[in-house]
Amino acid sequence: MSVNPVAASPVPVVIPARPPRIVRIAKWMLRASRQQPLGTIGAVVVFVFLVAATVPGLVAPYDPDKVGVGARLEGSSWSHVMGTDSIGRDVFSRIIWGARLSVLIGFGSVLVGTTVGTAIGLVSGYAGGLADTLIQRFVDALMTFPGLILALVLVTVWGQGVPQLVLAIAILIIPGATRIVRGATLAEKNNQYIDAARVLGASHHRILFRHILPNVSAPIIVIVSVMVGVAILIEAALSFLGLGVPPPTSSWGQMLSIEGRTYMLQQPWLAIWPGLAISLVVLGLNLVGDALRDLLDPKLRLR
């Protein structure tokens, strides 16, 4: 008869209770922020923009579309931190409301693009053979188009609007995401734990989503953070070219192209603030992406 060694030992063994999940996440974040000071700065910037985008009404001092809340083409002052535009709208309020659109399109398109890309990449890498070859040729063909050009044509065909923009930019993200996830899947699928799962009778579906997906999640998280920045830049470029979401919705690219370019010599700040907003949020996202790559990818940690 076997005896439970713990129960039999004279000294009571105390197994410390695992701290709740939220405490563990908080501890991890604290450690991460100490290791990655630049990434932390980036995260703070991104957080501020997310807040502005979620509750613009609370942050913005004025109605962004209300004409004549100040004088025309005013410089910055206490009542209008970033000045006013050519018809007296408050620039700061317009920037805050513009964040909403950038965040919506940036995160929306990346969510759609990486989900589809991940699914295709998983299947392509796991299945191999003819399916893989065909999918990769298709991805090659998609990657041949420079991103902005493809988005331009798609928006021309589909018309201008938030859903169309999200879909057009998502299509640009799919091939890159597919590539990366396929590569990671290829590396993962020959591991012994996959064989073990298969021997135990796990279905392909279970192997893909319960075993491989969690193990390729690190590169996926990194692409998401970097791609949101790319998506925001493409949205800004499309709006700048007059093919973004039509006015009166305020978007940074559109502010640059209409107000910024027309009045840049009379009121240069009109051409500076929206670009600064775009650059800051994209820089923040890139810093977060770099930090995440260092934290999540042990192979690169030494660099």
Added chain:
Amino acid sequence: MQQYIAQRILWSIPTLFLISIAIFGMVRVIPGDAITAQFTSQGNISADDIAKARKSLGIDEPIVSQYIDWISGAARGDFGDSLVTRSSVTDRIWDTLPISLEIAVIGIVISVVISLPIGILSAVKANSMTDYVGRLFALTGLAVPSFWLGILLLVLPSVWFGYLPPLRYIPFTENPLTNLRQFILPSFAVGFVSAATLMRMTRSSMLEVIRADHVRTARAKGLQERVVVLRHALKLAMIPVITILGAQIANLVTGTVVIEQVFGLPGTGRLLIQAINQRDYPLIQAMVMMIAVTVLAVNLLVDISYAWLDPRIRYGGGR
């Protein structure tokens, strides 16, 4: 090696075919057709006129024969006539091409001149203050939209010094100096953005090579650090950088589209935006196809040069 090249070229044919179908299909997906879209924006025109215009464009024929017509013309460099100006699409593209090429070429030069020294310095002095400044510079370059940089390059000198570059396009043959003055700013805006990517690649590639055995041997021989870095490490580190440089061509194409709008230069990018605004479908199709073919050709050249530079890849097969 020859087998590898042949394989790569063969593989690009189905890709090209897929692309051409996609481009051809995209325009056909629009509800109604090109003519209806055009005429409705112009006001009312009799059904008779529409039918006539449709026939002249050949879009009353079945879709497969339309595609064959288009693709066989395209293969001969004839993309049909513009819907708006009725002139040859190919001619219009040829007229604007030199302007975009000039921006792109000067842009590449600027980008290489900025990125290589910073990338090398960043890697050689890894984790120093120099490295941090270099990396921050690269991250900034990735975050700044080129069109905003372009606007700043126009605004700031004019505010500070009252300087504005000539805004009407002057061909190089007319006045080389004015022409260069006009192109340096847009090229810088485009080049700066791709410099960021190049710098990051140079840095990480250098970091990998600088720890390699042959570099240690060179140091052990007592060679000067400068010689070790420039002669022994750099040569090997350049291989992935060349690949990225190839990929940057695609980015430059995108960059010129936007930057030509900012500086009012009548290049290919501006023609594309104009074509899109006027719904000039033959022109849009032709330009997108040409861009795709160019990028495909550059990728092919990069892959081949890569295999040529790095013998390890040569036997890797088609992928």
